[in-house]
Amino acid sequence: MGESRTELIQWLNDLLQVNYTKVEQCGTGGAYCQILDSIFGDIPMARVKMNAKHEYEFIGNFKILQNAFRSHKIDKPIPVEKLVKCKMQDNLEFLQWMKRYWDANFGGQGYDAVARRKGAPTDTPVTIAPLAPTARGGSAGGLHAGGGRAGGKTPISGHRSGSAQPNEAVQTLQAQVRELSGHLEGLEKERDFYFSKLRDIEILVQQQVEALEAEGKDDPLLRDIQKILYSTEDGFEVPDGAAAPEDEEETF
Structure with missing residues (x-):
């Protein structure tokens, strides 16, 4: 059995210095690229969009990952079409595999994740952003592009002045x-x-x-x-x- 979602997210956040809350966020491809970079240090992180919000950007990240797999002779197939849909189960299984590969190949060297991506923002949405704000508040709302702006700080139904x-x-x-x-x-x-x-x-x-x-x-x-x-x-x-x-x- 692989690690739980909670354990994987904690490991990912510690390794990459990000603030992911859901496995689905890995479907953008950026985190997978940087996990591999932590092992080999040769992924072109300047080309990786860590805050990708659209599927064509996700695909661009996975192309970089596929090239890295070929370069390092990793024969694991990457189910790109499934992963970019940001579904939990598909990304959970692939992240579990990435964690096992990392455990087997990481040399214990220091890794400065923020420096490697040159401080690029990592505010990745859980999925392609919804068209309307979520009905409930909380941290998940902030994961969607524009989620904080759309939701507002105080519910419209609250007791506020008419204006x-x-x-x-x-x-x-x-x-x-x-x-x-x-x-x-x-x-x-x-x-x-x-x-x-x-x-x-x-x-x-x-x-x-x-x-x-x-x-x-x-x-x-x-x-x-x-x-x-x-x-x-x-x-x-x-x-x-x-x-x-x-x-x-x-x-x-």
């Missing part, structure tokens, strides 16, 4: 608007991130198909990939003026 209540309601709504704006920006960045990768794949496939056609050859696998890239679903319409893939002219 203060509308003002606090406005502040709450403004916080939710900022929250929504932050989510929208994150979703747009994530969309562009994946679109650029698909576009690169499309270009590479097209170049290879054209090269084979010039030699009088064909590759059914590449054709299948193109079908997937260019397929549409019911209700999806190609925007007016958009060129068909075969009519596009690439400029390099």
